[in-house]
Structures are given as C-alpha cells and as structure tokens.
Amino acid sequence: MLYNSLMLFSRLVRLLPYDVLLFLGKILGNLYYLLIKKQRRRAIEQMMPALHVTESEAKKIVRASFVNLARNVLDIFYMPNLNEQNLNRYIEIDHLERMREALAEGHGVVVLTGHVGTWEWLSAAFSLNGMPVTAIAKQQPNAEYSRVLDDLRATIHVEIFTRGTSELLSAGRALKKGKILGFLADQDGGPGGAFIEFLGRTASTPLGPAVFAKRFNAPVLPAFILRQPNGRHKVMIGEIMHIGNSGDADRDLFEFTVRMTKILERVILDNPTQWLWFQKRWNTPPEMQKVKHHR
Numbered sequence: 001m002l003y004n005s006l007m008l009f010s011r012l013v014r015l016l017p018y019d020v021l022l023f024l025g026k027i028l029g030n031l032y033y034l035l036i037k038k039q040r041r042r043a044i045e046q047m048m049p050a051l052h053v054t055e056s057e058a059k060k061i062v063r064a065s066f067v068n069l070a071r072n073v074l075d076i077f078y079m080p081n082l083n084e085q086n087l088n089r090y091i092e093i094d095h096l097e098r099m100r101e102a103l104a105e106g107h108g109v110v111v112l113t114g115h116v117g118t119w120e121w122l123s124a125a126f127s128l129n130g131m132p133v134t135a136i137a138k139q140q141p142n143a144e145y146s147r148v149l150d151d152l153r154a155t156i157h158v159e160i161f162t163r164g165t166s167e168l169l170s171a172g173r174a175l176k177k178g179k180i181l182g183f184l185a186d187q188d189g190g191p192g193g194a195f196i197e198f199l200g201r202t203a204s205t206p207l208g209p210a211v212f213a214k215r216f217n218a219p220v221l222p223a224f225i226l227r228q229p230n231g232r233h234k235v236m237i238g239e240i241m242h243i244g245n246s247g248d249a250d251r252d253l254f255e256f257t258v259r260m261t262k263i264l265e266r267v268i269l270d271n272p273t274q275w276l277w278f279q280k281r282w283n284t285p286p287e288m289q290k291v292k293h294h295r
Contacts, residue, residue: 002144010077010152018078018090022231025074029067040066043277050199051272064273068227072118079120080155087128091121091225095237099126099180099221102240107218108175110209112241114186114264115276117225118233124156125225125235126180134159134174135182136167136208175216183209186264186275188283191290194257199265204284210256213243220256222263226271238263 013021033040040062047058082090102109113122127133137160140146150160159174161167174181185206193204213220222238243256268275 002142003147006077006145006148007151010080010148013074013077014081016078019231021074021078022071025071026067028074029070030063032070033063033066039278042280046281047272047277049201051269061272062277065275065277068117068274069276071227071231072120075118076120076149076152079124079152082121082124082128082156084128084130087124089232091125091233091235092228093125093129093235093237096125096129096235098237098240099131099223102219102221103131103178103180105219106178107216108178109180110175110213110218110220111180111182112185112209112220112222112260112263113182113224114184114267115279116186116267116271117227117274119184119225120153121233122223122225122235123153123158123182127157132159132174132177132179133157133182134161134171134179136161136163136171138163171212172216175212175218181212181218183212185209185260186268186281187279188281190284191288193284193289194254195286195289196258196261198261198281199268201282202286203282204286204289205257205261207253207257209260210243210253213256214249214252220260222260224267226274236267 189204
C-alpha cells in the first residue's frame, strides 16, 4: 500500500513544471521547520558550535536547510524524469573529465561525497553520461520505502548494494569491473570508525572510502552536488586522490581519512544550508572507540 502510494506521488510530482516543484519545496520546507521540533532543535544545537554562530543566526540557516531538504526529497520523486537528453537542463557538471581520467586507470573509482545537496542526483550526473555507477545504501526502516528508493534509483541506472547483505563483496566486485562506487562519508562511523575532528568536535568517521581505495588500488574522487540560486544543480568534482603506501597500512588509512574529512568539512562550511544538520553525526563518543586495524 505504501509503495503504491509513494510511486503514485512520484508520478504526480513528475507532471509538475520544475519551477513549481521548487516553490512547493519551499512551502513544505518551512512547514517542516515549524512542525518537526526534535530535528530542528538538534540541527540548531549542532550548528551553533560548528559555525560559531548565534542561535538566531543558526535558526535562519537551519530553516534554509530544511527548504533545501524538502526540495531534495521532491527531486528524488522527480528523478525518473531525468534522462541523457535533458540532464543539462537540471545539472551542470564541473570537470567531468576528471571522472573519465580516473576511470581510465582501470581500478574503478571511489567517490567521496556526503549528505550535501540532492545527493541522489549526483549519481545521475555520472550514470546519464554513460558511466557505470554503484553505491552502498542503508536499509530504510520501512522495507517498502527502501523498495521505492531502489526503483527510483534504477530509473537513472544506478546499482545499489544494501547494507547488511553481501554489500562489501558486491562493492569490491564493482571496483574490479572498473565501476564507480559512491560513499556518503559524513555519517557516524560507530566504535570501529576513525575518531577525527569534524566541524570542531571529535567524530567517529567511516573508513570505508580509504579501505576500498587501498584494497583495490582505486583512485578517490571528491564530488558534491550543490543547489544553485536558480534552483538547479552544479556538480563540483575535485582533484583525483590516491592513498599513500608508507608500509604502515593503519597509518595510511587514518591519514587518508583525515584528508578526505577535511575536504568534506570545507564543502559544508562553504555551503551550510545544503548539509543535513540534524543527522546524528557525533553519536559515538570517543570513549567507545574500538581500535581495530587503524590508529
């Protein structure tokens, strides 16, 4: 029932002109800000020390971020409208040649990104340019919602590996086949993560991008999709990165993760209204750290 309702909503959304969709997102984002007190409060509390802003300033930025979030959600339902012919109408891509160069190395590409902008559309920027895209995704609390997301992602030719299955093996095979593997690297990494300063506080950081880059000799490419003032999107692709080989694997993983975290942090600081501020990024305190094969 939920699946059918959400897919019907997607069909209705896709009938709207995109500018109308943006206006609807503005209304829904403001309503969300007013009604969802718990997430609003968490976002404000996490933003104030990170950006060194007052509560009043944080409220303004958080409200704008909620508007962006509502537009992002509507974008996901609108996603089946994207295709190879109309992509440029919605997304501008800066330095796409860097992705082509990274793929040419023949070891696949690890994409470093985060919950910035409409991150689901970042995959479309590559897949609709004829590049093989895969990603590891978290299972949603509701299985029907996960099914909706996977079916919408399939319309832009993205292969998803669901956490809690055999996703690590599948992801490894994808890199061996020369595919793109995307990582949302701004989530809490749990007790086994690398504890690194992130936006002014120590946070457990996932080691996945560094581990896959080292294991499969894959280049890492920072890539972020940012909503522009006109409501459309711009994909920013950074310089190709390679993990070092000092002979100390733990040190290499840790230092490379620090380097990637700084890139992600800079994108968020430069675009604070486009990050998901209420996510539980600092959920694991340093005292819970379990040292495995990294510092």
